Amino acid sequence: MPWIWLIIAGVLEIAWAIGLKYADGFTKLWPGVATVLLMLASFWCLAQAVRGLPLGTSYAIWTGIGAVGTAVLGMILFKEPATVARLLCMLLIVAGIVGLKLTARA
Template sequence: MGPAGAWATLAVAGLLEVVWSYAMKRSDGFTRFWPAVVTVVAAAASFLLLAAALRSLPLGTAYAAWTGIGALGAFALGILVLGEPATALRIGSALLILAGIVGLKAASGE
């Protein structure tokens, strides 16, 4: 897999991290069956795709980007779907995460 494919794979892995974190929230501590199933399946798929991306990308870059994508997606879902507060400090902090992901991608030269 080339660099572009590795980054695309990593992006999908990060999006699946958003899916499993949201499903985990909806599972009420794994007491609701279907959200718990979605959590486990999406987490496994996310890990497998991360592992595939790690074949081509540096560990620190890939892991930081993967967790950053998941964190930003969960943050956005929290605000848009769960009614969490969208304060200036929270949004500014999320933008710093985004800047870190962009910086890591730029620094990778790919």
């Protein structure tokens, strides 16, 4: 179950990071409210995950999921550049996530 909490936390991190763009520096009320709620939900799910997983592993995977997911959605939603270098760097993050998962206890 901790891994499920961690994946949910990572997906919620992607959602709140994208929400930051739509909240426009928290100048838009409802996107800002939604972003804060998504942040709280992400942190709560991460807290559940670290009850059964090592903290360092959990945090690294949570941020990795968020970083890669946000970068991909930035390319799709906001037409950010999808250069070879960016894609290779994201692959390195994914490799790190997989490596941490394979070497983690729990």
